[in-house]
Amino acid sequence: MPLIAAFVATIAGWVNKKYCFAVAALGLTGALTSSVGLLSYVLTHGPVQYRLGGWAPPFGIAYQIDPLNALILVVIAAVALLNLLGTQRSVALEFSEKIGAFYTLYLLFVVGMLGIVSTGDAFNLFVLLEIASITGYALIGMGRDRAPLATLNYIFMGTIGASFYLLGVGYLYLITGSLNMADIAAILPQIYASKVVLFAFIFCMAGLFMKMAFFPVHGWLPNAYAYAPSAAAGLIAPLTTKVMVYAMVRIALFVFKPEFTFEQMGIGEPLVWAAVAAIVMGSLLALAQRQLKKMLAYVIVAEVGYMVGGFWLGNRAGISGAVLHIVNDAAMTLVVFMAAGNLFYRLKGDSFGALKGVFREMPVSMAAFVVGALSIIGVPPTCGFFSKWYLISGAIEAGHYGFVAALLFSSLVNAVLFFRIIEIGYFEPFTHANHHGHHQPPVRRFREVPMSMLVPLLVAAGSLILLGVFSGDLVTKVIHLALPGQIT
Amino acid sequence: MHTIFSIKPLIAVLISMLVTPVLVSSKNANIREGWTFTAAALKFAVVLSMLPAVLDHTVLECTLIEVMPGLAIKFRVDPMAMLFALVSSFLWIVTSAYSIGYMRGLDEHSQTRYFCFFALSLSATIGVAFAANLLTLYLFYELLSFATYPLVTHHQDKEARSSGRKYLFYIVGSSIGLALPAMLVTYHLTGTLEFSGQGFMAGAASKSTLAVLLFMFVFGFAKAGIMPFHSWLPAAMVAPTPVSALLHAVAVVKVGVFCILRVVTGVFGVQHLNVIGLGTPLAVVAAVTVITASLIALSQDGLKRRLAFSTIGQLSYIVLGAALLSPKGLIGSMVHIAMHAFGKITLFFCAGAIFVATGVKNISDMVGIGKRMPVTMTVFLIGALSVIGLPPCGGLISKWNLVLGTLEADQFPLLIVLLVSSILNAAYFLPIVYRAFFCTEEESQFENQVKEAPRWCLVPPVITACLSVVLFFYPQPFFNLARMAVRSMGFDV
Numbered sequence: 001m002p003l004i005a006a007f008v009a010t011i012a013g014w015v016n017k018k019y020c021f022a023v024a025a026l027g028l029t030g031a032l033t034s035s036v037g038l039l040s041y042v043l044t045h046g047p048v049q050y051r052l053g054g055w056a057p058p059f060g061i062a063y064q065i066d067p068l069n070a071l072i073l074v075v076i077a078a079v080a081l082l083n084l085l086g087t088q089r090s091v092a093l094e095f096s097e098k099i100g101a102f103y104t105l106y107l108l109f110v111v112g113m114l115g116i117v118s119t120g121d122a123f124n125l126f127v128l129l130e131i132a133s134i135t136g137y138a139l140i141g142m143g144r145d146r147a148p149l150a151t152l153n154y155i156f157m158g159t160i161g162a163s164f165y166l167l168g169v170g171y172l173y174l175i176t177g178s179l180n181m182a183d184i185a186a187i188l189p190q191i192y193a194s195k196v197v198l199f200a201f202i203f204c205m206a207g208l209f210m211k212m213a214f215f216p217v218h219g220w221l222p223n224a225y226a227y228a229p230s231a232a233a234g235l236i237a238p239l240t241t242k243v244m245v246y247a248m249v250r251i252a253l254f255v256f257k258p259e260f261t262f263e264q265m266g267i268g269e270p271l272v273w274a275a276v277a278a279i280v281m282g283s284l285l286a287l288a289q290r291q292l293k294k295m296l297a298y299v300i301v302a303e304v305g306y307m308v309g310g311f312w313l314g315n316r317a318g319i320s321g322a323v324l325h326i327v328n329d330a331a332m333t334l335v336v337f338m339a340a341g342n343l344f345y346r347l348k349g350d351s352f353g354a355l356k357g358v359f360r361e362m363p364v365s366m367a368a369f370v371v372g373a374l375s376i377i378g379v380p381p382t383c384g385f386f387s388k389w390y391l392i393s394g395a396i397e398a399g400h401y402g403f404v405a406a407l408l409f410s411s412l413v414n415a416v417l418f419f420r421i422i423e424i425g426y427f428e429p430f431t432h433a434n435h436h437g438h439h440q441p442p443v444r445r446f447r448e449v450p451m452s453m454l455v456p457l458l459v460a461a462g463s464l465i466l467l468g469v470f471s472g473d474l475v476t477k478v479i480h481l482a483l484p485g486q487i488t
Numbered sequence: 489m490h491t492i493f494s495i496k497p498l499i500a501v502l503i504s505m506l507v508t509p510v511l512v513s514s515k516n517a518n519i520r521e522g523w524t525f526t527a528a529a530l531k532f533a534v535v536l537s538m539l540p541a542v543l544d545h546t547v548l549e550c551t552l553i554e555v556m557p558g559l560a561i562k563f564r565v566d567p568m569a570m571l572f573a574l575v576s577s578f579l580w581i582v583t584s585a586y587s588i589g590y591m592r593g594l595d596e597h598s599q600t601r602y603f604c605f606f607a608l609s610l611s612a613t614i615g616v617a618f619a620a621n622l623l624t625l626y627l628f629y630e631l632l633s634f635a636t637y638p639l640v641t642h643h644q645d646k647e648a649r650s651s652g653r654k655y656l657f658y659i660v661g662s663s664i665g666l667a668l669p670a671m672l673v674t675y676h677l678t679g680t681l682e683f684s685g686q687g688f689m690a691g692a693a694s695k696s697t698l699a700v701l702l703f704m705f706v707f708g709f710a711k712a713g714i715m716p717f718h719s720w721l722p723a724a725m726v727a728p729t730p731v732s733a734l735l736h737a738v739a740v741v742k743v744g745v746f747c748i749l750r751v752v753t754g755v756f757g758v759q760h761l762n763v764i765g766l767g768t769p770l771a772v773v774a775a776v777t778v779i780t781a782s783l784i785a786l787s788q789d790g791l792k793r794r795l796a797f798s799t800i801g802q803l804s805y806i807v808l809g810a811a812l813l814s815p816k817g818l819i820g821s822m823v824h825i826a827m828h829a830f831g832k833i834t835l836f837f838c839a840g841a842i843f844v845a846t847g848v849k850n851i852s853d854m855v856g857i858g859k860r861m862p863v864t865m866t867v868f869l870i871g872a873l874s875v876i877g878l879p880p881c882g883g884l885i886s887k888w889n890l891v892l893g894t895l896e897a898d899q900f901p902l903l904i905v906l907l908v909s910s911i912l913n914a915a916y917f918l919p920i921v922y923r924a925f926f927c928t929e930e931e932s933q934f935e936n937q938v939k940e941a942p943r944w945c946l947v948p949p950v951i952t953a954c955l956s957v958v959l960f961f962y963p964q965p966f967f968n969l970a971r972m973a974v975r976s977m978g979f980d981v
Contacts, residue, residue, distance in 0.1 A: 392672050393676060404672075408669060470555075
């Protein structure tokens, strides 16, 4: 299990503070290899189950791996590893004293995330959720100026969200007497009419919505991500919301059955409209920002809307799009946050004013940023285009033109958002034509970040294109395998 | 007509993309330009090497990867693709030579960036030409939009910034806002996006839906400059002149009309459009653009802006020809892609040569310039004749076919539109030449001494002008390709 590798690394990191980067890197490499191995195993042999402590479910805790969460495991491990490698220097710069603590939290956070995805136990999910959240709070709290306040806000919202989820799980336990997801799923259909089941569902969803920052309960996210240290933002921003979306998919499809979720509940339509609101508001709020990271944070709010909306369309194209977007959005958020981290490392600020002339100073980082931006806008062949394609075709299939319009609107707004950055970086300070109309470039030194920060970023940027090109395989060979057959 | 697998289209597309890292790492400017030429020549050679097969009724195909079920990134070389690829890959060679003269003559900054994005743009152009389905087409269309942005805004000053904004706003805005949803709806209705000789939309939806889709495509591909989505083109004239020449007279704008041609012929199908009667509304939209753009061109004093409005008008000729839905109209329309390219690129080259030699941009400052730059202005005359459609230039051939097309389609009003527009074309070009050569000593703004632009700026327009003339006498290469393309649409020509 990737989990164990990560745990070992954590403990080792605790002991030897000097080597904690190496240990962390080793641990995450282990996690990545084993999750890739797991994915290929699951794809050929079907789902596997690991029983913690050898106790058989429904009494013991079981970890259940199917193609879907194996895929997400790979994404988490890859994101965590790339970000770890790419931010070594900025970590050393930002927390010279607290490196050990930072890497410990970092690894624990990854453990939490991996666990949430792989667990087959509804209560265990809560426990891991809290592990991830608490380490997340701590990581963000280590950031600059207003970080403590942002963290406090996050803690309030996060705790409320977690409590809702716990309440939902409690109701489920009350009525089914079980915490194992598969077990609950088997028992539930007989009692779908019960009010308790209804409330359990509502509480679980409400809790997860808060955790994933689904508009209008997104308030904690922008500040938390904007003030977090670069290395933490590059980890938390791509993963948290996406993993929460996955948890929603898991609960809604595999604990409750699709018939219940989509037909009996009848909340699909309003939720898609809420997603439309999330997309539109997220985009507009992003437009109002004057700080790079804050802008990116609002983009995430809009992206959460993509995934939630796509999922609640309730058809195959929409759900595939949502799941594909979990993968893609994690990758593209990683790229833009890492690039932003690199800029921050050199420029010591991320207000738009600080970005003047940055193309000339840091062309490689900016090139990666542009690839990320194109993916978020949704330009082929980057991956963002393909998930958007599925989402939009799902929406057309479902006849939900509001969602189509929202997605297109958001693409256009994203184009404006990112080209505003690109314009500032590219044009300012303005060149001055001399008497003969010759233009001289602004005088700026070339001062790219060190290779160790560039290479992981470029790998991540390259993966956006690979993910795009191979998205056909990803959807037909992985995602469709995992979706329940009754979804058409 | 049979189909074979070939990797050549892929190579043709990739050559200029792969050369960019080499360009970046080149030690000095001469080596860098050497590589540009090598890539350009290779690209043209690869395109040319496919010509015999295409003329032999073979279609070359290359499927890269299936990105979505039933939807692949796929290249396909048919006669229409061949025609466009030949024109643009050949003119890249000429323009590269011209770029050297222009960029060095003006001592411009960031030349490496310039040549890299130029190469990238050409990759995208050929990608559009060889695209076998709408998805691939869209992919390269967008790539072209973004790759040309740094070229348009090369000067990096305030004017470049606002023009760049306008450029992207129109082009990306319309493609994401109109063309992309149209493509999705098309896919949803028919389950395919693969171009075919007869189109694949027949019976897929009601007439009104199809009409909406057609116009979403036509306006969505804003590079074609159909009014009211045209104003990015005059704005893009802030770019260095070689960019305006190749991209905004040949590659970018022709990609726009090429996309529309593909949609009309490969998606909707000419016969089907005839049945549902959508040709006429499209022709009317194009006709309005033809006349309006020509009228606006009359009032422009900036030479490049006048050329830009002229381009807008000429692009709509091509759309109009396609909208006639008659064989002659279609042939005229496709051949006009080539003829106008040679004519207009000559004119842009001349405008740039004048700027390099004298620093003058406005027509009102060009009185008497014929005495200072006789070769340039003679060449300018030839280019102008070609665009107007007078002998002995290639433009006549395509316009002749367009006129025949209007008769074939019984569209008498459109015939008048074409003729009026030709008169307007003459009215905005010929006075420039006249004033350049015929003026009194006092009126002349230049000394009576021959001083031409540097050789690198002078030879390319001479070449393209000569070719314009050659194409009048020998238009067969393009003509045959166009005829084959029209035949594959089920016409008997």
